[in-house]
Amino acid sequence: MSVSSLASFEYLEGLPGTTFRRLYLQPSTTLAIFRRMLPHLAKTFVMAMLYMTKPIPLTDLDLWVHPSSKRQPTEALSLLSRLHIVHITARTRDEPQVVSLTKAFGSSLRLALTGGGDHQSFGVPSNDSTTADVDLNFLDDYAQMQWEGILHFVVSSVGEGMRQNTQGPTPAVKQLLESGNLVTRARHSGGGITQAGFSFLLQEANAQVWTLLLLWIKNAKQMEMDSVDVLSFLFMLGSLELGRAYSTTTLTDSQKQMITYLVDFGLVYIPPSSKNQFFPTRLATTLTSDATALRSVAAGFDAAHTNAAAQKGFIIIETNYRLYAYTTSPLQIAVLSLFTKLTTRYPNMVSGRITRESIYRAISHGITSDQVISYLSTHAHPQLLKASAAHGGGPVLPPTVVDQIRLWQIENERMKATSGFLFKEFENQQEYDGCAKYADEVGVLVWKSDPKRMFFVSRVEQLKDYIKSRKMK
Amino acid sequence: MNAVDGSDHYEAAVEGPSPSLLVIVLDTNPHAWALLAPTLPLSKAIANILVFINAHLAVNNANQVAVVASHSHRAVWLYPRPPSSSSSEDVEMTNDQPPKLDDANKYRPFALIENSLLASLRDLISTTAEKDVATTSTTQMAGALTLALSYINKATVLYSDTTSSSKPATNAIDAPENTTGLQSRILVVSVSGDLAHQYIPIMNTTFAAQRLRIPIDILKLAGDTVFLQQASDTTKGIYMHLRSPQGLLQYLMMAFLPDQMARKHLVAPTQEVVDFRAACFCHRKVVDVGFVCSICLSIFCSPPEGAICLTCSTHLALGDYGAKPAVVPRKKKKKRRVNGGGGDTPSARGTPVPGE
Numbered sequence: 042m043s044v045s046s047l048a049s050f051e052y053l054e055g056l057p058g059t060t061f062r063r064l065y066l067q068p069s070t071t072l073a074i075f076r077r078m079l080p081h082l083a084k085t086f087v088m089a090m091l092y093m094t095k096p097i098p099l100t101d102l103d104l105w106v107h108p109s110s111k112r113q114p115t116e117a118l119s120l121l122s123r124l125h126i127v128h129i130t131a132r133t134r135d136e137p138q139v140v141s142l143t144k145a146f147g148s149s150l151r152l153a154l155t156g157g158g159d160h161q162s163f164g165v166p167s168n169d170s171t172t173a174d175v176d177l178n179f180l181d182d183y184a185q186m187q188w189e190g191i192l193h194f195v196v197s198s199v200g201e202g203m204r205q206n207t208q209g210p211t212p213a214v215k216q217l218l219e220s221g222n223l224v225t226r227a228r229h230s231g232g233g234i235t236q237a238g239f240s241f242l243l244q245e246a247n248a249q250v251w252t253l254l255l256l257w258i259k260n261a262k263q264m265e266m267d268s269v270d271v272l273s274f275l276f277m278l279g280s281l282e283l284g285r286a287y288s289t290t291t292l293t294d295s296q297k298q299m300i301t302y303l304v305d306f307g308l309v310y311i312p313p314s315s316k317n318q319f320f321p322t323r324l325a326t327t328l329t330s331d332a333t334a335l336r337s338v339a340a341g342f343d344a345a346h347t348n349a350a351a352q353k354g355f356i357i358i359e360t361n362y363r364l365y366a367y368t369t370s371p372l373q374i375a376v377l378s379l380f381t382k383l384t385t386r387y388p389n390m391v392s393g394r395i396t397r398e399s400i401y402r403a404i405s406h407g408i409t410s411d412q413v414i415s416y417l418s419t420h421a422h423p424q425l426l427k428a429s430a431a432h433g434g435g436p437v438l439p440p441t442v443v444d445q446i447r448l449w450q451i452e453n454e455r456m457k458a459t460s461g462f463l464f465k466e467f468e469n470q471q472e473y474d475g476c477a478k479y480a481d482e483v484g485v486l487v488w489k490s491d492p493k494r495m496f497f498v499s500r501v502e503q504l505k506d507y508i509k510s511r512k513m514k
Numbered sequence: 515m516n517a518v519d520g521s522d523h524y525e526a527a528v529e530g531p532s533p534s535l536l537v538i539v540l541d542t543n544p545h546a547w548a549l550l551a552p553t554l555p556l557s558k559a560i561a562n563i564l565v566f567i568n569a570h571l572a573v574n575n576a577n578q579v580a581v582v583a584s585h586s587h588r589a590v591w592l593y594p595r596p597p598s599s600s601s602s603e604d605v606e607m608t609n610d611q612p613p614k615l616d617d618a619n620k621y622r623p624f625a626l627i628e629n630s631l632l633a634s635l636r637d638l639i640s641t642t643a644e645k646d647v648a649t650t651s652t653t654q655m656a657g658a659l660t661l662a663l664s665y666i667n668k669a670t671v672l673y674s675d676t677t678s679s680s681k682p683a684t685n686a687i688d689a690p691e692n693t694t695g696l697q698s699r700i701l702v703v704s705v706s707g708d709l710a711h712q713y714i715p716i717m718n719t720t721f722a723a724q725r726l727r728i729p730i731d732i733l734k735l736a737g738d739t740v741f742l743q744q745a746s747d748t749t750k751g752i753y754m755h756l757r758s759p760q761g762l763l764q765y766l767m768m769a770f771l772p773d774q775m776a777r778k779h780l781v782a783p784t785q786e787v788v789d790f791r792a793a794c795f796c797h798r799k800v801v802d803v804g805f806v807c808s809i810c811l812s813i814f815c816s817p818p819e820g821a822i823c824l825t826c827s828t829h830l831a832l833g834d835y836g837a838k839p840a841v842v843p844r845k846k847k848k849k850r851r852v853n854g855g856g857g858d859t860p861s862a863r864g865t866p867v868p869g870e
Contacts, residue, residue, distance in 0.1 A: 072572055072621060084573050085776040089768040091569070110779040154568040156620030156628075163621050282622050329575070 052255050053078065054123055056268075061125040063269045065145040068153035069162035073276035073329040075150060078124065083117035087126060087142065091150060096141035099129070116484050119503055132510040162273070164281045167288035167318035177284050180310055184322035187307025188246070189372060191253075195224055195238050196375045211305045221256035239403075242376050243412040245419055250324055253306065266295045274299060278308065279329030281321045289317050357422045360439040362395045367422070379403055380413050395442065400449045410450035414443055459487055464504075465495040472511070479507050533576030534697035534773040535669050537662040538563065540592065542583045542638065543653040546705035550736050554759040559735070560635065563703065566766040567631075568624045573771070578696075580665050581631060583638055584658035587646045591661065592634045593627055653706040655742075656715035659730075663722055666698040697774050699751070700730045707737030710800055713793035720745040731770055735759045740789045740800055753785040796824055 053074075056064075064070050075087060089105075090097060106114045118140070121127040126146050130139050142150075152158045191210045195218065210218075218224050223238040241252055254275060261271050274296045281287060289297060289311075300319060303309045308325040312318070355367040356377075364381055367390045368374065374391055377383065380403035383393035403413060421437045429437045436443065467473035473494045480486040480498050489496035498504060540563070547556045571577050581592040673696040700723065709716060720741075723730055729751035732742045736759070746753040752769055756762065769783050791800050794815035805814045810826040821830045 068619075069621070076572060076575060081573075081775050082779055085772045085780070088569050088573070088771050092764050092767055105781055107779050107781055113779055150572075152619075153621060154565050154572065154624070156624065158619050160619055163619065280621055 052258075058125050060269055062143075062145050064273060065125075065143070065149050066160075067162040067273045067277070068149045068158070068160055069280045070273045070276040071146055071149035072153040073279050074124070074126075077279075077329045079126075080113075080117055080120070082113050083121050086114075086117060086121065087150070090127070090140065090142050091147060091154075093141075096130075096139035099138040099140055102140060111482055112484055115482060115503075119483065132506060132513075161291055162277055164277060164287045165291045167286040180284065180320055180322045183310050184307040184324045187305070188250075188324060191218070191306070192242065192249075192372055194218065196242060196372055213302065214305050217253070217257055217260065220260060221253075223256075237407070239379060239406050239408045240412055242379070243408060243416045245415075246324070247327055250306070250308070250328065257302065266298065270295045271299060275328060278303075278321050278325040279327070281326055283321065283323055283326045286318045286320055289319055354420055354422045354426065356417055356420045357425060358395070358417060358438060358442055360441050362442060362445070363392065364395055365390055365392045373420075376416070379406065380408060395446070397449055400446055401453075404450055404453065410446045413446055414438065459497075459499060461485075461487060461497055461499040462501045463495060463497050465493070467494050470494070475511065476504065476508060480504055532695065532697055532775070533574050533578065533673075534570075534699065534775075535578045535580070535666060536567075536570050536773075537580045537582065537666060537698065537700045538567070539582050539584055539655070539658045539662055539700060539702045541653050541655065541702070541704045541706055542585050542635075543651075543706045544586055544642070544647050545651045546653075546707070546736055550705060550759065554735065554762065559703075559759075559762060560632075562763040562766065564628055564631065565763060566771070567627060568621075569767060569771055571623060571627075573773075578669065579627065580662070580669075582658045582661050582665075583635070584653045584655050585638060585642065586650050586653060589654045589657035589661050590634070590638050592638070593631045595630055595634050652709065652711070654712075655702070655704070655706070655709055656712040656719060659700070659702075659716065659719040659723075662700050663719055663726070663728070666700075666726070666728060670696050670698065698726075698728050699773065700728060701733065701770055702730060702742060702745075703733045703735065704739065704742055705734075705736045707739065709739050709741055710793040711798045713741060713798065714795070716741045716745065720748055723749045729774065733762075733765065733770060735762070740791055741793075743785055743788050744790060747785065747788045752782050753788075754783055 064074070075084065079087065086102070102114070102118075118127065118129070122129055125143055127140050128143050130136070132138055141147075152160070187210075191214060194210050194215065218238075221237070223241050241249060244252065258268055258271050261268055270293060274292075289300065292300070300309060300311070303325070304311055306324070308322060310320045310322060312320070355373070357365045357367075364377075366373065366377055369389060374383070374386075377391070377393070380395070380399055381393045382396050382399045383391050385392050400410070400413070404410070418437045425437050429435045464476065467476070473496075477486065477489050477496045480496060483500075483503050485498040485500040485504065487497045487499050542556075550556075567579050567581075570579055580594060583590045583592050720730065723745070728749060730742075730745045730749045731751040732746045732753045734742070734753070734755040738755070743753055745751070754765060754769055756765060772780055791802060792804070792813050793800050794804055795812045796814050796816075796818060799815050801813070801815045805817055806812070807814070807823040807826065807828060807830060809828045810823060812823055812825040814824070817832055817835065818824050818830075821832050822828070823830055
């Protein structure tokens with residue numbers, strides 16, 4: 042549901058099948074993909090098929106599913122086959138379609154559940170007891186410092202004069218940010234933030250980490266690293282336990298090379314005294330967590346900090362568009378000023394208004410209304426959450442404000458482009474009806490016009506199969 | 515697609531996967547497992563259940579699990595282990611734990627649960643004295659269910675505390691469909707038969723679960739229990755009687771793994787015919803037809819002694835119960851019908867009697 046899962050997801054979908062097969066060799070990767078990338082119903086299907094000896098006919102699966110909800114199962118199945126998790130046989134005349142888990146995925150997931158094997162993919166703990174001083178607080182502080190350093194670097198170019206005394210990120214990270222188009226150095230002397238940079242700032246921490254990591258994976262090819270190696274290492278990090286030392290001796294060469302970058306990001310910590318062990322920080326261990334789990338983790342993350350810089354929720358927004366933010370962090374204030382007209386600053390809070398002009402300015406920077414709204418709701422003050430809970434779990438933000446922000450965006454957006462495929466010139470009404478209905482069920486239909494017998498879909502693979510099988514009949 | 519209102523945003527917030535808590539009540543009745551041993555020994559069943567637990571935890575990071583053993587004479591927590599266990603035990607445990615837990619081939623949370631569960635199960639079995647087994651042949655299902663419910667209650671309160679700071683607990687209970695909070699369910703792996711002597715406590719826990727919207731799933735490996743059927747029926751849980759217990763894992767993965775969210779889209783296997791019989795309060799016998807106190811609705815298999823309700827001590831008027839029905843002469847009726855003339859009036863006629 043979160044932005045992050047979508048981002049990493051789209052990247053994974055684009056990978057070729059051979060990459061998947063190699064990724065699924067590692068049980069930890071399999072577990073992480075299963076846990077993080079799949080929608081709920083897809084997980085159910087995978088688990089049901091996990092210990093089946095024979096492929097299950099598609100018709101049986103249909104029977105299992107409630108007749109009223111047809112859309113979600115088909116979506117789940119198509120996603121599973123796109124991620125090469127299940128294999129669905131082609132539709133032929135004499136044999137029914139059957140579904141089975143792909144061999145690599147099935148055996149790895151079974152191995153992950155039962156343990157055993159000799160893959161060492163869940164991290165080899167280090168038994169050196171030289172680092173007693175590394176505790177959770179220390180790791181949290183370390184991660185926070187590194188990550189805020191990166192964020193400050195991005196935000197400092199907004200022009201609010203927020204240059205802090207923290208030393209910025211390492212040159213390698215700066216270069217990465219530039220190559221990912223999050224900041225540019227071209228025009229102004231101090232560099233400038235780009236549209237991508239703005240949307241990066243507004244994401245939640247976990248999404249930010251993924252954005253940066255994906256950028257880095259894309260760059261990894263230039264650095265002559267294997268993207269499968271890199272990905273499986275990241276997924277392994279997600280399965281490690283916070284506050285434990287792990288050994289670097291069993292890592293591959295490219296993974297060892299990688300870990301130095303991860304130190305820059307604040308994902309792992311290597312104690313200076315012993316170079317052959319590393320500690321994952323909270324940023325790393327929550328890589329593969331769900332959005333809901335993250336929120337509680339984030340609470341723990343912030344509770345560990347005594348400075349009020351990153352309190353969980355600090356924003357109160359009223360129905361009259363007034364906004365009060367209880368924060369002293371220049372970073373948060375700078376982010377808020379991207380879409381708010383801040384008027385007053387007190388020792389412990391700032392206040393301002395969300396106005397049409399301020400939202401326009403944000404939109405012209407490339408920030409979407411959804412980003413603004415999700416930022417506001419993730420950082421909503423406990424008082425707002427309390428009020429929404431009192432009304433039986435209603436919306437956290439005042440609906441008028443949410444709607445108005447959307448309307449302000451729509452004012453400028455008269456047109457929306459969707460890439461896809463147009464189907465037209467059907468032979469008869471029946472064929473058109475069948476195809477359009479199928480497209481709608483599969484959830485790819487974007488637009489249709491019955492009198493013209495045309496429709497537009499966003500994805501074509503399943504429809505192709507369907508039309509082929511219609512032709513056969 | 516071009517929805518102008520913000521409604522899609524709210525939906526997205528609700529649709530997010532919510533963590534679920536699974537409490538497994540494992541019936542460890544030694545008598546019943548001894549009978550099952552040729553087809554499915556306890557060790558094998560435990561291994562299957564462990565894989566199932568791991569699968570449940572794999573579905574979501576925040577998923578939780580708890581296991582209660584319903585033993586022959588008491589109900590015991592298997593996981594999480596109660597904090598009251600003496601320190602000497604902990605020392606003993608650490609002796610064999612480290613080598614296993616540092617295994618890089620197993621996801622650490624899985625290993626932790628497995629170790630803890632097996633250790634406490636071993637504990638339970640070793641502390642079971644022979645005379646405990648000899649004195650009773652049933653299992654403390656009601657106690658175990660109560661433990662499970664209280665744990666769920668605690669976990670729910672704790673969860674809503676950490677996430678939305680101050681969501682009142684009563685709200686969570688009475689909400690028509692609380693999709694955002696912790697989704698809890700109970701799975702009973704039952705092997706024992708008759709539980710008639712625990713009828714009242716079991717029904718009480720059932721109704722408590724129904725009110726809290728906690729489905730009670732029943733996996734029946736052996737025996738047959740009327741009341742567990744009723745428990746799963748009232749709480750909209752799943753009831754399954756395995757004819758071939760060897761395939762336990764597949765049944766678990768297919769039928770019992772989906773949580774409430776997924777079940778909305780699936781056809782759940784349930785009992786078509788539910789045995790709704792009750793047990794009487796006086797002799798704990800399962801009865802088809804019985805006597806019900808008109809005041810407190812207690813059920814009796816025969817009229818209680820002295821016609822006084824055993825529960826609420828109301829004096830019950832049995833009326834003419836037990837008296838032989840008097841034979842009513844029919845002659846008069848016949849005459850009246852003749853007087854009525856033709857008997858076409860449709861209203862005042864009784865049921866036609868054969869031979870009239």
